[in-house]
Amino acid sequence: AQSVAQPEDQVNVAEGNPLTVKCTYSVSGNPYLFWYVQYPNRGLQFLLKYITGDNLVKGSYGFEAEFNKSQTSFHLKKPSALVSDSALYFCAAPGYGAGSYQLTFGKGTKLSVIP
Amino acid sequence: NAGVTQTPKFQVLKTGQSMTLQCAQDMNHNSMYWYRQDPGMGLRLIYYSASEGTTDKGEVPNGYNVSRLNKREFSLRLESAAPSQTSVYFCASRYEGAHQPQHFGDGTRLSIL
Numbered sequence: 001a002q003s004v005a006q007p008e009d010q011v012n013v014a015e016g017n018p019l020t021v022k023c024t025y026s027v028s029g030n031p032y033l034f035w036y037v038q039y040p041n042r043g044l045q046f047l048l049k050y051i052t053g054d055n056l057v058k059g060s061y062g063f064e065a066e067f068n069k070s071q072t073s074f075h076l077k078k079p080s081a082l083v084s085d086s087a088l089y090f091c092a093a094p095g096y097g098a099g100s101y102q103l104t105f106g107k108g109t110k111l112s113v114i115p
Numbered sequence: 116n117a118g119v120t121q122t123p124k125f126q127v128l129k130t131g132q133s134m135t136l137q138c139a140q141d142m143n144h145n146s147m148y149w150y151r152q153d154p155g156m157g158l159r160l161i162y163y164s165a166s167e168g169t170t171d172k173g174e175v176p177n178g179y180n181v182s183r184l185n186k187r188e189f190s191l192r193l194e195s196a197a198p199s200q201t202s203v204y205f206c207a208s209r210y211e212g213a214h215q216p217q218h219f220g221d222g223t224r225l226s227i228l
Binding site: 108 | 119146148155156157158160163165171173205207213214216217218219220221222
């Protein structure tokens with residue numbers, strides 16, 4: 001069964017510092033992996049995805065993610081955090097075959113950027 | 116281009132009442148989804164519709180029914196609401212292909228007393 005884990009419920013970072021939000025996965029074969037962001041009282045917004053190819057994926061709002069097959073990780077990163085980056089972040093992966101329609105989400109990591 | 120639109124945005128029900136949550140997308144997506152979001156539990160899939168005319172159960176289908184009315188619309192019905200169904204409900208849609216991202220509405224906040 002596909003699974004993703006976000007080991008940190010909350011991450012605090014000072015404005016201007018680099019940020020990392022962690023995700024590890026357990027999926028069969030070559031994974032598709034996604035990051036979403038959720039602002040208060042809003043739905044999830046797609047940030048970026050890994051399909052194949054370059055291990056460093058660039059996405060919206062200056063975010064990027066590094067795919068590491070040996071560590072089964074897909075950590076979200078940003079070189080310089082903004083207060084407006086404060087939000088809830090979700091890692092997700094689809095299943096295979098008939099399960100490919102279903103996304104499995106991590107439990108989410110709350111990012112707080114401190115001015 | 117509105118994306119995914121959910122109605123209503125807020126609703127309060129009494130235990131035992133029924134309710135239909137509406138969802139429509141204008142992106143010509145084949146697949147549509149209903150999730151619930153509860154604190155500390157991430158998003159859990161209730162039902163999905165891979166294409167018009169089909170629906171399938173997700174992780175937590177008990178107490179819910181769905182209807183894929185046409186390609187644009189996918190509704191979620193609570194026949195007899197229970198306090199355990201107090202949650203935020205999200206609808207999403209996606210193009211064909213597991214590599215495609217899902218697009219989400221802004222949710223319906225449902226409280227059952």
